[in-house]
Amino acid sequence: MPKDDLTPKDPHDRLFKRVMSDEANVRQFIKEFLPKELSSQIDLKDMKLIPTEKVKGYNKYYMDIAVECKIANSKGQLYFVFEHKSYPDPGILLQILSYMAVLWDEQRKKNIPLTPVIPVVIYHGDSSWNVTTHFQGQFDSLNESVKPYIPEFNYVLIDLTRFSIKEIEERAETTPFLAGSLQLMKLVAMQDIKGIMGVAVIAELPKEEKMILFLYLYYTLDVDQRTMQRIVKELGGEEIMPSLAEKLQNAGKQKMLIKLFRRKFGLTSLEEKKILSVNDESKLDAAAEAILDAKSKEEVLKLLEL
Incomplete structure (x- = not known):
């Protein structure tokens, strides 16, 4: 499928995959959005994207990608999950555990050392994330005597609802396509037309990237044709109309x-x-x-x- 094709079925996912298929965007995202105590331990020069489809037996989550990299001088993975539902999904913890278990089982069968996996959840719904960020926290009650026998892990949460538009722009300053995409993801969830027309970085993008973002807006905004044309014009898209x-x-x-x-x-x-x-x-x-x-x-x- 053409890389700029955003169908009505999954425009959020396709934009996320398109943005994160560029390693420069991934590096910038890791550097500026992940906690500093973690990002400072990741070798950004020595990293590569891994298709999650290659993990055999894994029931692929449609909005995920994996990055192989060195974390504190040891081989590891960052597992990115993109969540765009209007409400946070508690099932995301089981999805993350599923990926980890299948990956490690595959490594065990190949007789290679298990690699640590750090899950990163990126959320841009219309309300703040309210799902626990650690696995054991999803149990209603867990006696202290039982806890040692239940798996436990945390994930890094990037909740775009908690970032201002200015903060997103500043953190992704050197990667304009990443900046514009994250800003639109946040604003589309709120159907904030005025805010969308203020995303100035889009006017600076190449035609191909503008097209991708305008198609995304077309399939995710609940507006009439006239309003859509006004948005495209305001964001410097007259030449590609x-x-x-x-x-x-x-x-x-x-x-x-x-x-x-x-x-x-x-x-x-x-x-x-x-x-x-x-x-x-x-x-x-x-x-x-x-x-x-x-x-x-x-x-x-x-x-x-x-």
Whole structure:
């Protein structure tokens, strides 16, 4: 799927993944948003992103990434989880434990030393995070005699609701795309249109990154077309308005085609991704017309191929 494609299904996740796929953004985030006593122990020069899909048997959490790095001169991992629900999810602690257990089991089977995993939860809902930050804290009552036998770990919480827009800008000063993305994530959760139009850093971004952020706003803001155009104009997006309009038109056709497929034939997740990767308007139109009389979905999907 094109890296700038933000579908209505998961725009928050796609923006998070796009921002954090750039190691410069990850380094800046670690340096400026993690606790200093931890970030000072991480070798930012010697780190690499790890696809969590490669951890076999792990029931992937859709909004997570992992970073392999040296922590206090020893090999370790930072496991980032991005939470965008309007309310904090207590199940996040079990999700983190699941990742740790599967990773360590895989390392054990390969007869390699277990590496420490430091979980980092990034939250941008419309209310403050109120879930305990340590595993044992989720039990209603835990007798002192029982505690030694129950797993215990903490996670680092980055609650964007507690950061001001100015503070985000200052902490991500050297990485404008990271700064603009985090600011919009915070403001979108509150549907703060005035605040969004004040995110000045967006005007300085390259066209590609502007497009990514405008698509994100289109799919996450509850505003009419006129207001959306005013936002794009205010944020320095006039030059890409024609391209943005074309992308949005194609996105609407992709969405309609997926609905038609689901009603007539059904769709696998891979087939849906294939449709979402097609940006050729003529192919989308041809497939939408053909599906009405098609006897199998394969003959329609062929029309979408290169």
